[in-house]
Amino acid sequence: MKNQTLEELTRSTIKKFNIRISKKFGQNFLIDEKALDNILYAAQINKDDYVLEIGPGLGILTKLLCDNAKHVLAVEIDKHLVDILRINLSDYSNLGLLNEDILKLDIKKELKKSFKEKKCKVVANLPYYITSPIIMRLIEERQNINSMTLMVQKEVAQRIAAGPGGKQFGILSVAVQYYSIPEIIAEVPAQSFYPRPEVDSAIIKLTLRQKPFISVEDEAFFFRVVRGAFSQRRKTLLNSLYGSDLRLEKNDLEKILINCEIDSRRRAETLSLEEFALISKEIELYIKKQSTSNLP
Ligand code: SAM
Numbered sequence: 001m002k003n004q005t006l007e008e009l010t011r012s013t014i015k016k017f018n019i020r021i022s023k024k025f026g027q028n029f030l031i032d033e034k035a036l037d038n039i040l041y042a043a044q045i046n047k048d049d050y051v052l053e054i055g056p057g058l059g060i061l062t063k064l065l066c067d068n069a070k071h072v073l074a075v076e077i078d079k080h081l082v083d084i085l086r087i088n089l090s091d092y093s094n095l096g097l098l099n100e101d102i103l104k105l106d107i108k109k110e111l112k113k114s115f116k117e118k119k120c121k122v123v124a125n126l127p128y129y130i131t132s133p134i135i136m137r138l139i140e141e142r143q144n145i146n147s148m149t150l151m152v153q154k155e156v157a158q159r160i161a162a163g164p165g166g167k168q169f170g171i172l173s174v175a176v177q178y179y180s181i182p183e184i185i186a187e188v189p190a191q192s193f194y195p196r197p198e199v200d201s202a203i204i205k206l207t208l209r210q211k212p213f214i215s216v217e218d219e220a221f222f223f224r225v226v227r228g229a230f231s232q233r234r235k236t237l238l239n240s241l242y243g244s245d246l247r248l249e250k251n252d253l254e255k256i257l258i259n260c261e262i263d264s265r266r267r268a269e270t271l272s273l274e275e276f277a278l279i280s281k282e283i284e285l286y287i288k289k290q291s292t293s294n295l296p
Contacts, residue, residue: 006031006060010194013058017084021195025078026127029057030151032192035203036061042185042205043123043149045069050115052145054102054124054134059085065123066092073114077101103133111144119144125151128197132156132172135206139179148206149185157184157202169269170233174226177273178213180206214277218284225280229268237271238264246283256282 004012010029014021021027030036039061045051045068056062056074058081065072066089073096076082082099089095096114098105111120122145126134131152138148152160155168161182162168176182185203190196216222228244229237238257242250257264260278262271271279 006033006036007194009060010058013084013088017080019058019080019084022078024129026055026129027057027078028125028128028193028195028197030061030125030192031194032188035151035186035188035192036064038186038188038203039123039125039149039151040064040068042203043121043147045121045123050118050120052107052111052120052122054122055127056085056097057081057125059089061123061125062095063089063092066095070094071114072096073098073110073120075100075102075105075110103130103137107137107141108144111141115144119146121146122148122150124148128153128156128199135160135176139176139208142179142208145208147208148180149203150206151188151201151203154187154200154202157182157204160204160206164270164272167269171226171230174273174276175223176206180208182206214273216277216280218280221284222277222280225283226268226276229271229276229279233268235267236265237262237268240268248283248286252286253283256286 010031013019045065047068047070049069051065051069051072053062053065053072053074056076062072062074062085071094075098076085077100079099082097085097098110122138138145159168159170159172160176161184162173183205185205188201188203190198190200224246228241228246230240231244232240235243238250238253241248241253254264256279260282262275262279
């Protein structure tokens with residue numbers, strides 16, 4: 001048993017429990033020791049740590065987390081896999097298993113129940129079909145999370161960590177960088193998984209910021225402006241904002257951008273987070289002024 005590779009172990013578990021691998025749930029199991037080591041090293045798990053794992057699958061990463069952390073809460077959507085995990089990891093008294101969809105789960109409540117008021121570290125080899133929604137959902141729970149060490153599609157990791165100026169910089173980069181500091185830890189080739197996916201992956205670590213990167217008065221409005229600016233990537237900033245749900249006149253938007261000293265012919269992907277914040281502040285001010293001047 002000792003000399004069994006992770007691939008052999010994965011194949012034999014699948015056979016033993018007659019598992020039907022679900023494409024729908026993004027089941028690509030990690031079979032690469034080096035990638036597992038990289039995840040653990042990047043996550044810096046120690047015996048004081050509370051860990052939330054999403055999608056434990058066959059439990060290879062889960063077992064390592066349990067060996068190293070104080071307590072692990074693992075959320076798995078697939079009932080059959082949860083039943084198997086309950087058998088295979090029954091020795092671990094520091095593991096809690098939930099058979100739930102992470103996107104439907106009351107994460108705040110469950111974290112409180114399992115970890116009391118302690119902040120946790122998230123570690124996961126994420127299912128690719130819902131990577132961005134999961135990351136955004138976890139960011140909403142940032143009060144209870146220190147860091148997230150995640151295996152994601154390589155292209156998504158690059159988009160998250162991208163700086164302004166390139167094609168990869170977009171809403172996901174702005175949203176994640178506003179709340180966290182991303183760091184790509186390592187690239188992981190497709191053959192590190194069973195079954196082999198069609199894309200390569202990367203391990204990314206997001207360290208949650210105590211305070212957002214820039215100070216913004218109305219976060220929801222800031223993200224509305226960011227969405228508006230990126231709504232038509234091929235167009236100039238002026239035309240994208242004009243075509244967005246902000247519903248402002250073109251010449252007003254032009255004045256606002258002049259006030260911000262930002263060239264209206266630039267494209268959204270060239271703007272820094274500070275410039276987005278400035279534009280959003282100026283648009284908000286403009287809308288406020290408009291509404292007070294319309295008062296009887
Ligand atoms: N952690 C395992 C590993 O590294 O080999 C499995 C990773 S596999 C890429 C993704 C896992 O997430 C699968 O076990 C899948 O069933 C589970 N999953 C998919 N969608 C989920 C959801 N919405 N909520 C919770 N788990 C989910």
